Every structure is written in C-alpha cells, then in structure tokens.
Amino acid sequence: MGQIQLNQVTKSFGAVEVIPPLDLTIEDGEFCVFVGPSGCGKSTLLRLIAGLEDVTSGHIAIDGNDATMTPPAKRGLAMVFQSYALYPHMSVRKNIAFPMKMAKLPEDEQKRRIDAAAQALNLTDYLDRRPGQLSGGQRQRVAIGRAIVREPSAFLFDEPLSNLDAALRVGMRLEISELHERLKTTMIYVTHDQVEAMTMADKIVVLQAGLIEQVGSPLDLYHTPRNKFVAGFIGSPKMNFIEGPEAAKYDAHTIGIRPEHITVSADEGPWSGVVSVSEHLGSDTFFHIHETGLADTITVRADGEVNFRHGDRIRLSPRADMIHRFDAEGLRIA
Amino acid sequence: MARSVTQKRKIINTAAAWSVGLLIFFPILWTILTSFKTEAQAISDPPVFLAFDWTLENYTVVLERSDYMRFLWNSIIIAGGSTLLGIIIAIPAAWSMAFVPSKRTKDILLWMLSTKMLPAVGVLYPIYLIFIKMGLLDSKIGLVVVLMLINLPIIVWMLYTYFKEIPGEILEAARMDGASLREEVLYVLTPMAIPGIASTVLLNVILAWNEAFWTLNLTAAKAAPLTAFIASYSSPEGLFYAKLSAASTMAIAPILILGWFSQKQLVSGLTFGAVK
Numbered sequence: 001m002g003q004i005q006l007n008q009v010t011k012s013f014g015a016v017e018v019i020p021p022l023d024l025t026i027e028d029g030e031f032c033v034f035v036g037p038s039g040c041g042k043s044t045l046l047r048l049i050a051g052l053e054d055v056t057s058g059h060i061a062i063d064g065n066d067a068t069m070t071p072p073a074k075r076g077l078a079m080v081f082q083s084y085a086l087y088p089h090m091s092v093r094k095n096i097a098f099p100m101k102m103a104k105l106p107e108d109e110q111k112r113r114i115d116a117a118a119q120a121l122n123l124t125d126y127l128d129r130r131p132g133q134l135s136g137g138q139r140q141r142v143a144i145g146r147a148i149v150r151e152p153s154a155f156l157f158d159e160p161l162s163n164l165d166a167a168l169r170v171g172m173r174l175e176i177s178e179l180h181e182r183l184k185t186t187m188i189y190v191t192h193d194q195v196e197a198m199t200m201a202d203k204i205v206v207l208q209a210g211l212i213e214q215v216g217s218p219l220d221l222y223h224t225p226r227n228k229f230v231a232g233f234i235g236s237p238k239m240n241f242i243e244g245p246e247a248a249k250y251d252a253h254t255i256g257i258r259p260e261h262i263t264v265s266a267d268e269g270p271w272s273g274v275v276s277v278s279e280h281l282g283s284d285t286f287f288h289i290h291e292t293g294l295a296d297t298i299t300v301r302a303d304g305e306v307n308f309r310h311g312d313r314i315r316l317s318p319r320a321d322m323i324h325r326f327d328a329e330g331l332r333i334a
Numbered sequence: 335m336a337r338s339v340t341q342k343r344k345i346i347n348t349a350a351a352w353s354v355g356l357l358i359f360f361p362i363l364w365t366i367l368t369s370f371k372t373e374a375q376a377i378s379d380p381p382v383f384l385a386f387d388w389t390l391e392n393y394t395v396v397l398e399r400s401d402y403m404r405f406l407w408n409s410i411i412i413a414g415g416s417t418l419l420g421i422i423i424a425i426p427a428a429w430s431m432a433f434v435p436s437k438r439t440k441d442i443l444l445w446m447l448s449t450k451m452l453p454a455v456g457v458l459y460p461i462y463l464i465f466i467k468m469g470l471l472d473s474k475i476g477l478v479v480v481l482m483l484i485n486l487p488i489i490v491w492m493l494y495t496y497f498k499e500i501p502g503e504i505l506e507a508a509r510m511d512g513a514s515l516r517e518e519v520l521y522v523l524t525p526m527a528i529p530g531i532a533s534t535v536l537l538n539v540i541l542a543w544n545e546a547f548w549t550l551n552l553t554a555a556k557a558a559p560l561t562a563f564i565a566s567y568s569s570p571e572g573l574f575y576a577k578l579s580a581a582s583t584m585a586i587a588p589i590l591i592l593g594w595f596s597q598k599q600l601v602s603g604l605t606f607g608a609v610k
Contacts, residue, residue, distance in 0.1 A: 050510060052506050052509065071509070072509045073509055073510070073511075073513060073514060074512075078510060078511075079510040082503075085501070085504045085506065087526075088526065089525045089526055089528075098511050098521075156510075
C-alpha cells in the first residue's frame with residue numbers, strides 16, 4: 001500500500017507562504033513526478049510528505065491514516081537525497097543495513113535483503129567499501145539500495161540524478177523506471193528536468209510558486225496543457241507563442257505551436273522567416289528563425305536531413321490541428 | 335607550478351619555526367632541567383644550562399614528602415570526569431544549536447562565551463558559599479562539576495563548529511531510515527564528528543588538568559589534584575626551586591606525554607573544516 005493524500009496543506013517560512021492551500025492525491029503504486037522551475041516549492045512539498053518539515057496547516061494521510069504529526073521515522077517512507085546522504089563512516093553494507101538495524105530486523109533477514117539489493121543494483125563487489133571510494137553513480141545506487149531494503153510504502157526521490165553526468169543520468173533514469181516496474185511501489189520524484197518528468201512519470205504535477213498548475217499524465221500535459229506556463233514548461237524545445245493579429249485569426253489572445261508541429265520548406269507555407277541558427281543533432285535539426293513578424297524567435301524541429309543555413313529565407317507551415325489557443329490570462333481555450 | 339619554494343626559503347622557514355617552537359617550549363625545558371639540579375645550582379647566577387651535577391635527589395625528596403599518586407589520581411578523576419560530563423551535556427546542546435537553530439541560538443552562543451570573560455574570582459564567593467552549604471568543599475565531585483561548568487562554553491562552541499560541518503541531509507537520511515533522535519546522535523552524528531570530539535576532549539582534559547584557581551581554592555587535602563601538589567612546594571621561605579621544579583615536572587609529565595602522542599589528532603581537530 002502507498003496512497004498519499006494531501007488535504008489543504010500549506011507551508012509558510014515566517015511570513016512567506018511557500019505552499020498555498022494544496023490538495024493532491026497520489027495513488028498506490030503510482031510514479032508521480034513533481035516538476036517545476038527552481039524555487040517552485042516542489043522540494044518543500046516532498047519534505048512535507050517525508051515529515052522533514054512540519055505543515056503549517058492542513059493534513060497529510062498515508063494509506064488513509066492521518067500522518068500529519070507522525071515523525072519521519074514512523075511514516076514508512078524511504079527517501080533518496082540529491083546529495084545521496086550516505087553515512088561516510090559506514091561501509092556500503094552497513095549503509096544499506098542501517099534502516100533494517102533501526103527496525104531491529106533479524107540478522108539473517110538483513111543479510112538476505114542486502115544481498116538481494118546488492119545483486120539488483122550491481123553493488124555486490126562494493127559492499128565492503130566506504131562511500132568515499134565509490135563513483136557518483138555507485139553512491140546513488142547505494143542510496144537507492146538503502147531505500148529498497150526498508151520495503152517502504154512509498155519512495156521519495158529529491159532530484160536524485162542532478163549530481164550525475166549526462167550519460168549516467170540517462171542510465172540511472174532507466175534503472176529507477178525499471179525498479180518501479182518491478183516493485184510496483186508508489187514513487188514520488190522531484191525534478192526540474194521536464195525530460196525526466198516526461199519519461200518516468202505516470203502522473204506529473206507541474207508546480208509554480210507553490211501552486212499546482214496542472215496534474216496529468218505526460219501526454220495529457222503535452223497535448224492539452226491547461227495554461228501557457230505548462231505549455232511552455234513541458235516539451236523540448238519549448239513551445240512557440242505567438243500573439244497579435246496571427247493569434248486573433250484563431251480567436252485567441254495567444255496561440256502556441258510546438259517546434260515539432262511546424263514544417264519548413266524553401267518556398268511553401270503561410271509564414272516566412274530567416275534562419276538564425278541551425279543546430280544539427282543528427283536525428284533532428286533545430287532551426288531558430290528570426291524576422292517572422294510573429295515572435296522574436298520561432299523554433300522548429302525538423303528532420304535531420306533538412307539543411308538550411310544561417311541567413312536562408314524559408315517558409316513555415318504550422319499544423320493547424322496542433323495549434324493551442326490561450327486567452328489573455330494565459331488559460332487554455334477549449 | 336603554483337608556487338615554488340626555494341631551498342633557501344625552506345631553511346629560513348624551518349629555522350624560524352624551530353626558534354618559535356623552542357621559545358614556547360623553553361620554560362618547560364628549564365623547569366625540567368632545574369628539577370635535576372641541586373637547590374644551590376638552581377639559583378646560581380649566572381644560571382647553568384647543562385653543565386651541572388645531575389641529581390635525582392629532588393624527586394626522591396618530593397616523593398617522600400608527599401603522596402604523588404593520590405594527587406595524580408585526583409587530577410585524573412577531576413580532568414577526566416569534568417570532560418566526560420561536559421561532553422555528555424554538550425553533544426545534545428551543540429546538536430540542537432547546529433541543526434535546529436532558533437532565532438536566539440547565536441545570542442545564546444555568545445552569552446555562553448561571555449561567561450568566559452568574567453574573572454573567575456568574581457564568582458568565587460557565591461560558589462564557595464554554595465560549596466559550603468552543599469558540603470562539596472574538598473570533594474572530587476564538586477570540582478568535577480565546577481570545572482565542567484567552567485569549560486562547558488568551550489566544549490559546546492567547539493562541538494557546534496564541528497557539527498556545523500556535517501551536512502544536515504545525512505541526519506535527515508537517518509531520520510527517514512527510522513532512527514530515533516537518540517539513535518541519530520549515537521550512530522550517525524557522533525561517529526562522524528569523532529575527530530572533532532576527540533580534539534575537544536583532549537583540549538578540555540588539558541585545560542582541566544592545568545586549572546589552578548578553582549582547584550586551589552576549593553580543595554584542601556582529600557580532593558587536591560596535581561596543581562595543589564605543585565603549590566605546596568612554592569614556599570615564601572627557604573630554597574625550594576629545584577623541588578618545586580621536580581614537583582612541576584611530575585605534574586605536567588602525564589599531560590605532556592598525552593599531548594605529545596595525540597598532537598596529530600589535536601591539530602587536525604583544531605583545524606577541522608578550515609581547509610576544505
């Protein structure tokens with residue numbers, strides 16, 4: 001079990017309210033990602049769930065039981081920290097065993113779980129080393145191992161991959177996803193990286209200034225963002241926003257079109273502009289286009305084979321069915 | 335190369351370091367040398383440095399006249415006991431100041447330190463009277479408590495500084511792992527702060543060992559430590575320099591040896607966090 005319910009939860013630090021009243025339910029077994037720019041309150045929210053911060057008002061329920069005043073040790077949750085937070089004076093084995101030692105599990109059961117976790121996380125050869133003798137990726141695996149052996153009702157991840165290099169990050173991302181598939185335990189994952197959010201989540205919670213902007217599946221957010229903030233935050237490269245007469249044609253204050261929903265050609269299309277920068281990724285090419293008369297820059301994602309250069313004047317065609325319409329407040333027009 | 339140190343510079347630096355070191359060590363060296371002289375040689379003018387008749391007579395006399403082992407035992411109990419008690423009280427105090435500070439934490443730390451600025455004699459009367467009322471005069475337990483209180487601000491400050499260096503997330507991890515507050519302090523914080531705790535212990539043992547004001551004023555015979563043992567040889571009349579030196583040497587020898595063997599630990603602890 002691992003259903004977590006937040007009911008009118010708020011958090012203030014002194015006079016500053018970082019989380020205005022907030023309701024959220026994370027279902028048992030769900031992989032839920034909190035995403036948003038830095039300072040949006042996503043880590044604070046996670047720490048409230050963990051019990052590392054006290055809520056200012058409101059209630060938190062874990063599996064239907066009120067856990068608002070329960071100390072972190074008693075909530076049955078496991079957390080993986082950004083800095084890994086391993087115990088530097090203990091070997092990997094003792095690090096992983098620590099939560100079980102606290103729970104006073106029998107020695108043979110501890111050993112069985114350590115061996116299983118080490119096997120699953122490729123740590124068997126490192127059990128007698130100290131954290132200081134491990135690489136970043138290995139340390140993160142130890143932190144995950146320490147979380148797994150508790151058999152918690154939910155895992156909490158606080159930007160666990162942001163200290164790793166890009167290649168390792170992709171690998172660990174897959175490992176965590178596979179772990180979720182295998183364990184089917186509730187996971188709450190905080191990140192500022194929308195790619196991590198999109199690739200891992202069952203449910204994404206987009207936050208800004210402590211407010212939930214939208215909750216939904218990755219594709220929900222991609223296809224039907226509730227407002228301009230979500231539309232701009234989800235998807236890479238960012239959605240293009242166009243205001244003025246072009247938007248008025250669609251009966252909107254602002255229209256949004258994703259870079260992958262615009263096609264470029266030398267001579268066909270309703271919009272035109274000059275290529276400022278073209279970024280070749282091999283599989284794709286990103287064109288940053290100026291002088292369109294629509295917005296400062298329009299970004300287009302084209303096939304890797306398409307080849308225009310700096311200074312080329314080209315034509316653009318948006319896919320009409322992929323145009324998002326927003327009103328003056330930035331809210332989606334259905 | 336960041337900075338090249340020439341051979342000449344190295345020699346000058348080494349010579350300067352040795353000179354300062356010898357200057358600081360000289361009084362102790364002189365005391366030790368004097369303890370092996372006769373009383374006449376001890377006050378001879380000009381003073382003799384090494385060319386004197388080495389004798390163990392002073393030590394024999396001192397050992398005959400006073401019960402060195404009792405003073406030594408008292409010193410060990412008082413210095414060790416006050417440090418141990420201080421550490422037990424200071425670890426939770428420093429924990430709370432370092433990890434759950436309130437608005438007043440900085441003020442409390444400064445206030446604690448300010449008590450060290452008060453001349454000890456200023457509180458002699460009240461403490462003396464309290465000791466009389468409680469029947470603590472000339473008792474080891476009384477001195478353990480007083481020396482603990484005298485050094486507690488330093489112990490708390492030192493531990494606070496070390497604890498500040500420990501990332502809070504590691505303690506939070508322990509909390510998430512199901513550790514109670516006691517387990518968190520016992521299994522995670524304390525082992526991580528061992529270098530800092532060790533140097534705090536060492537420094538406080540030394541401070542308590544050498545403390546003379548309170549030990550001389552609050553003891554008579556039963557609980558008197560080595561400082562009182564030395565004082566008993568400083569007499570306004572007669573020639574006692576050599577015997578005084580012998581007594582002093584015997585009083586400082588244990589702490590000198592302890593300090594010598596733990597100097598590496600002491601230095602690394604005192605500069606902990608300074609270089610990162």
